Amino acid sequence: MIVIPHTYNHRLIIGSLVIAFVVLGSYSYLNYDKLEDYTSYVAQEKKLLENELSEMITRYDKVQVDSESLNIKLEQSKFKIKRILDSVKTLQPSAALLDLYRSKIKSLQKEKEEVLGLVSKLKKENERLALKAEKIEQDLLGVKGVRSALKVKNKGLTSINNTLSKKIEDASHLEIEELNAKAVKRITRKRIVSTDKSHKANKLHVEFTVSKNKFVEEGEKDIYIQILNPNNNVIADEGVVLFGKQSLIYSKKIKLDYKNEDVNLDAIIIADVDQPLTEGVYFVNIFYDNTRLGTTSITLQ
Template sequence: MIVNPQLFNYRLIKGSLVIVVAVFGVLGYLKYQSIEAQNVFLQQENKLIVNELSQVLNQNEVISNENEQLVTQLETFQETNIAALDSITKLTQNLSVMSKYKTENLGLKDQLISSTYKLKKATNALHTVEQNYDQSVAQLKAQTAEISRLKDGSTSLLNLANTSYNLTANYIAVKGYETILNSRVFTTKAKKVNNIEVCFNLAADENIKAGSKVIYVQILNPENNVVADKGMVTFNEQTLIYSYKTTVEYINKHTTVCTAIEADRDDKPLKKGSYRINVFNEDHLIGSTALNLE
């Protein structure tokens, strides 16, 4: 058998190359696996580092906020400290003033004690004066009561000696009339009445001094206003507004007086309701009655 050395060498080289390529392939694959593992590890480490950095940043922010709060508190403390120092300074100044006032207060206290003592003496003296005054008032009241008793006795005797009697109207009649031309028609309708007739009788009384007696008739409407106002007269600061005035010669006998009183234009038409008719002898009311108009 003949072997070609050149072919053999070729095959040997080829086999060696295959082996070398296989070895490099295996080594390359292993190297690739190692690199991949390192990449995974590095990624994990990177994530851990990022997380740690994030935590550090967060802590740094918290520390920064706390630092700002501490700075603010420090500034507040400094301001409070300054205010306290000012207050202490003022207090120190006030202490000297208070010491001065305290000395003055002691002087005022002594004056107050002295004044209190004087006031007590004055009060005792005033009490004595009040007792004397009460005694004087009691004596004065007793004397006044005696004078009043004597005066009342004198007045009673004087009144008994100068007793006066007043006229009385023991009968008063009042009617309403409507005047038509020269005739009068009796009516109770307020809107028709324009003439009111008043008749009264002066009672007989022997105790009354005879002579001229001034008589006033006053008519008051439901609103207490005077109807047919004829004037005003004053007696002892009292005023009388009257509707009719006349003078009667009284001779201690029954005396009848009648008059027709015409309502004024301002009074017409008369209002519905109760009218009061008063008869006076000067300032004395001697009789009264009422007239109801529908």
């Protein structure tokens, strides 16, 4: 039987403990190193997430749109991002939790791109509409300019038309020429003998020519002869004709079949027995409708 000395046993135990301490120390050192690397990784990831979320919020703040529905979408997305950012800042996240946040951020980024795409599309549409509105405004200004020019031109044409209408209206009346009137002493088969002596005359002879006028309609026309004595009374009163609100007392009425040709007319007006011709000036007027075509006078002694 072999007997091991106690001193040897103590050395063996001490050696084993030393080895155990060395192994435990090495393991603890390695674990501490890994823990420190993990903590650093989590802190770094947390910072990156905060920066990324802050940048997304800043991007949203810079976006301005007039669409109420898009503004609502922007505010909803921005609210989600702020809530995640607050969680990342206040909590002590782990790698697993950071991965979860990273997944949510990807979803929010996709949502952000969709919203910003709608904003960009709306902006382009607004620019297109603005250009279209500008073109319409320019076209409208052009139309207004043309309308203004046409208005001025039309005003000028209206003035010209009124002038021409007035000229045509003036030209469409009958006209007479060579109006002559004489007191008559006697009438023979060959000629009418005139006189300027009132006591020798009891008749007046009026003659004139109705001129050719292409602006006057053909047809029957009533020509009226009015003779006023020195007392301004109508001699040989044959009646009254009305022209609207105006009236005319006439001495003789001649019916003319007008055919746009020169027509020579004459008439003998016999003084009334109870109103013989006297000394003075007699005025002879020729009327058609309410228009006086001509006038002349006879002076009797």
